[in-house]
Amino acid sequence: MRPFEDYNPFVHLVYxxxxxxxxxxxxxxVTVVLSLLGALSLFFVRRRLAEGRSHLYSLALFLVMALLNPLFNHNGATVLLxxxxxxITLEAVVYGIFAAAMLLAVLYWFRTFSQIMSSDKLLYLFGGVSPKLALILSMALRYVPLFAKQAKRVxxxxxAMGLYREExxxxxxRAGARVFSVMVTWGLENGIVTADSMSxxxxxxxxxxQYTLYRFYRTDVLLLCTTLLLLSxxxxxxxxxxxxxxxxxxLRLPRTDALALVTYVAYALLSFLPTILEIGERARWNCLQSRI
Amino acid sequence: MMVIKSARLRTVLRWLIPFVLIPTAVIVGLLVLEQRQHLLVTLAVVLLSLLLFLCSFEKRAVGVRRQVIIAVMVALSVAGRFIPFFKPVTALTVITGAYLGGESGFLVGALAAVISNFYFGQGPWTPFQMLAWGLIGLFAGLLSQPLRRSRAAIIVYGVISGIVYSAVMDVWTVLSYDSGFTWSLYGAALLTALPHTALYAVSNFIFLWLCARPFGEKLERVKKKYGV
Incomplete structure (x- = not known):
């Protein structure tokens, strides 16, 4: 068992x-709540309470979207006011809440995904299919901080030369345009030198x-197969x-017969799979540590 | 610019996407439409069309230099967002499309969306941004003659494409609110986005007014001097 982050990027992508x-x-x-809880638990297990303010922003987004549906959608039989x-109907209110929760879940899945999927993993995944695109992507990613730093310097x-007043x-x-113009010239010349050096x-x-090598270990295959099994x-x-x-x-309540229950269990396992891996890995770490 | 390496994969995708995959996605979407999965269907179609564009870029005798220039333009448009008052992605995509050709314009627009979202947050909206900005660059390449000739033309094109970009992104907003497309909601989204759109149009206007000529000349110069 390894922490979720250390698995093969391909497994992450599929998951x-x-x-x-x-x-x-x-x-x-049911599935929206399961997925949202899974995404949130993974995020908080990995990050604890870092980035506190961004969660408030997500909450505000959730409220706005939940409110918008009943204001614009007048379907439904039970009129509230x-x-x-x-x-304004009860059905539209309930639908709005769950649709917003769905979007929130997607948002948190994507947040963890972009934290885990660093640029070298991205290149590992797509470098085989499209080496040119991978090269452009990796160079651009490297240039962004370089250019930001150079722009600040310019x-x-x-x-300091007194070329413009503030406020x-x-x-x-105009100063911004001038700085940017300088940056374009500098960047293009710099790029040509890089290209010549590469040639x-x-x-x-x-x-x-590849700079980083990712191999397919047995646990990778195991996690991939589990994901695909639960998904199917x-x-x-x-x-x-x-x-x-x-x-x-x-509104009619979701089904609760045997088939539905099996599906819910599979859905819950799929949503909490990485959280379980993370917690299991941490428990094992603590256990081994205390024995030494 | 040949983006996908294997020639067989390219040909297969080029035929498969428009004639099999996109119709399948739309038909499946129509069949499950009562469950309101417009968002997912649209997302699938957008992703497939992105792939289609990448497949149709043919091999051209260009070396590392053009790739590096594209990377520089992408990075500039992302880094430019850190300078206050500038939102240069659209403008730089237009300039690249007009001076380096539609394929480069497409790549600059699409990749600028991906990379700036590494800083501003990835999400299901990334493919929409990629396609919108990519197409702005592609059409700029097709219209490169008039755009290069007059500054007014490139400014008008830039402002219009900024507005179209906002309109396209509002389609995504509406789809994500309700998983269903209603005109009243779309109108409301357009209306609430109006200050944003106006700011965007003005910033494009100023940027292109100040920079279209000099940047174009710089690209021309690099093209001539180094034979990109």
Missing amino acids: FVSCSAIVMFFLQP LINHNP NDTQR NLIDNT ARGYGIGKRT IVVVGGALGALDMQWYPT
Whole structure:
């Protein structure tokens, strides 16, 4: 067992794509709640309470989206109140809450995904299919901080030379344009030098190698197979109607027969799989530590 | 610019995507439409069309230099977002498309979306941004003659594409709210986004007004001097 982050990037890709796809595909209260809890628990197990303010932003987003649906969607039979002769219905309110929760779940899956999927992993995944795209991507990723630093340097120099006053919108804009223009020239020339240097060292001759090597270990295969197995149970269950849900005109509760229960269990296992791995790994670490 | 390495894969995808995969996605989407999965269907179609564009870029006798120039333009458009008052992605994509050709423009737009989202947050909206900005660059390449000739043309194109970009992203907003497309909601989204759109159009206008000519000349110069 390894922490979730150390698995092969391909396994991560399959896992996160399936998680965010099924939550978008089967919009149904039980699965949405399971997926949201899974995404949140993974995020907080990995990150604890870091980035506190960004969660407030997510919460605000959730509230706005939950409110918007009943304001614009007047389907549903149970009218709660009238605003400007437009009915606000219970069904639209409930649907709005779960649709917003679905989006929140997707948002948190993606957040953890982009934390785990660093640029070298991305290149490992797509470098084989498209070496050119991978090269452009990796160079651009390296250039962004370089350019930001250089832009600051140019800006400081210009300010020290007294080329513009502060707190003047027009001056600032023109100065920004000038700095940017300098950056374009510098960046292009710099890029050409880099390209020549690469050609001189034989870039493009022979196969491209990777900086980091990711191998497929037995645990990778195991996790991949588990993910795909659980995913297929959920998809088959969903195709057989276990996750069917009626929102309009009247709400009908989700099914609770045997097939539906099996699907829910598979869905829950899939959503909490990385959290279980993380917690298990931590427990093992603590256990081994105390024995030494 | 040949983006996908294997020639067989390229040909297969080029035929498979428009004639099999996209129709399948749409038909499956229509069949399950009562469950309101527009978002997922749209996402699939957007991803497939991105792939289609990448497959159709043919091999061209270009070396490392063009790739590096594209990487520089991508990085500049992302780094430029850190300078206050500048949102240069659209403008730089237009300039690249007009001066280096549509394929480079497409790549700069699409990759700038991916890379800036490494800083500003990835999400299901990334493919929409990629396609929107990529197409802005591609069409700039197709219109490169008039765009290069007059500054007014490139400014008008930049402002219009900024507005179209906002409109396309509002489609995503609407789809994500309700998983269903209603015109009233779309109208409301357009209306609430109006200040944003206006700011975006103005910033594009200023940027292209100040920079279209000089940047174009710089790209021309590099093209001539180094034979990109």
